[in-house]
Amino acid sequence: MADSAQVPTLVYLVTGGCGFLGEHIVRMLLEREPRLRELRVFDLHLSSWLEELKAGPVQVTAIQGDVTQAHEVAAAMSGSHVVIHTAGLVDVFGKASPKTIHKVNVQGTKNVIDACVQTGTQYLVYTSSMEVVGPNIKGHPFYRGNEDTPYEAVHSHPYPCSKALAEQLVLEANGRKVNGGLPLVTCALRPTGIYGEGHQVMRDFYYQGLRFGGRLFRAVPASVEHGRVYVGNVAWMHILVARELEQRAALMGGQVYFCYDKSPYKSYEDFNMEFLSPCGLRLIGAHPLLPYWLLVLLATLNALLQWLLRPLVLYTPLLNPYTLAMANTTFTVSTNKAQRHFGYKPLFSWEESRTRTIQWVQAMEGSAW
Ligand SMILES: NC(=O)c1ccc[n+]([C@@H]2O[C@H](COP(=O)([O-])OP(=O)(O)OC[C@H]3O[C@@H](n4cnc5c(N)ncnc54)[C@H](O)[C@@H]3O)[C@@H](O)[C@H]2O)c1
Numbered sequence: 001m002a003d004s005a006q007v008p009t010l011v012y013l014v015t016g017g018c019g020f021l022g023e024h025i026v027r028m029l030l031e032r033e034p035r036l037r038e039l040r041v042f043d044l045h046l047s048s049w050l051e052e053l054k055a056g057p058v059q060v061t062a063i064q065g066d067v068t069q070a071h072e073v074a075a076a077m078s079g080s081h082v083v084i085h086t087a088g089l090v091d092v093f094g095k096a097s098p099k100t101i102h103k104v105n106v107q108g109t110k111n112v113i114d115a116c117v118q119t120g121t122q123y124l125v126y127t128s129s130m131e132v133v134g135p136n137i138k139g140h141p142f143y144r145g146n147e148d149t150p151y152e153a154v155h156s157h158p159y160p161c162s163k164a165l166a167e168q169l170v171l172e173a174n175g176r177k178v179n180g181g182l183p184l185v186t187c188a189l190r191p192t193g194i195y196g197e198g199h200q201v202m203r204d205f206y207y208q209g210l211r212f213g214g215r216l217f218r219a220v221p222a223s224v225e226h227g228r229v230y231v232g233n234v235a236w237m238h239i240l241v242a243r244e245l246e247q248r249a250a251l252m253g254g255q256v257y258f259c260y261d262k263s264p265y266k267s268y269e270d271f272n273m274e275f276l277s278p279c280g281l282r283l284i285g286a287h288p289l290l291p292y293w294l295l296v297l298l299a300t301l302n303a304l305l306q307w308l309l310r311p312l313v314l315y316t317p318l319l320n321p322y323t324l325a326m327a328n329t330t331f332t333v334s335t336n337k338a339q340r341h342f343g344y345k346p347l348f349s350w351e352e353s354r355t356r357t358i359q360w361v362q363a364m365e366g367s368a369w
């Protein structure tokens, strides 16, 4: 990209731009990327809030499309300088079939890569996931690890398998010649559990608590740490990487970076209570109220029920064998690779991240379930 620090000349494409993370990336690009001339928002489901963004100085182009359709991706990509690829099926609850998860997350990512090569788009930032690493199926803890920490990444669930395959495709594509003869520069970002305004799982916990009279029941020991990162900081890291990839291609190209900030290390449930307690919910039990074997039995019954009911209704409870295993396995990161490679520092402090998330939950009070 030409050195046009302040002159708006660049075209960005964000796939999945109407999603939880995508919306924050889209809004932050419009606020913080002065080189932006056009922002293309590509999503299977376009959101109505996009219309309000069209009043600004940057041309916002909403494109309804499917990443599994190569021609739609190529058409959206044509003429763009940077693509931030966040579109994906984030499903560990059995909502989509393994085949569909693979088709969207893996084939869709291949289509994005092929479109870069075909149209000459030179910079690709991919939203990967901590799950590319773990927790693995053996339940091995990953305690404050970094991008170089040895860990046996062994997966069986369709979602982490798809993220690992897609990330591999992205990293292997680094250096491929795109139309025009220049090299493709790729990078993969691995957020841990993202939280913040618009997080559907947090919303599910909140309404589950309301259904039980303001109470949530502990299922995971407080000692099990689960890494979390604020959505605004994840969005900021994507924007910084997109900005720095050209100047630092040799260093950053083909690299992976965990997304991190100053969010505290806590169990998944205790961390959620940082936002749900101020909104009137209580987590019952200093220790899990049920023995682990009984939780495993209940999770397995949920999986059986999901299978039996599938012809009639989609039953997707929070508790299933995979989510129980994940929640009970420590997975936290401690790294500064992003800071060392491209000067990343969290845009939002823990206090700001917590306040913004609490305000969002509070705004849900009284809203339609
Ligand atoms: N939420 C997390 O905790 C988390 C953590 C790590 C990584 N990630 C990754 O971040 C990305 C975004 O996740 P999210 O939490 O915002 O999920 P999300 O479901 O809110 O957003 C995904 C977006 O992709 C779109 N999409 C799905 N299938 C599509 C298709 N076939 N074609 C075009 N668009 C399609 C959806 O409509 C949605 O707007 C995903 O790649 C996910 O794997 C999420």
Ligand SMILES: CC(C)[C@@H](O)CC[C@@H](C)[C@H]1CC[C@H]2[C@@H]3[C@H](O)C=C4C[C@@H](O)CC[C@]4(C)[C@H]3CC[C@]12C
Pocket: 090, 092, 128, 129, 130, 131, 192, 193, 194, 201, 219, 220, 226, 268, 269, 318, 319, 320, 322, 323, 324, 326, 327
């Ligand atoms: C019912 C209890 C056992 C409860 O504690 C279950 C919590 C469970 C729903 C979550 C525990 C860990 C979460 C996952 C983790 O934060 C990382 C993820 C990677 C990301 O790419 C997608 C989301 C997720 C899989 C996230 C989903 C919810 C949990 C499994």
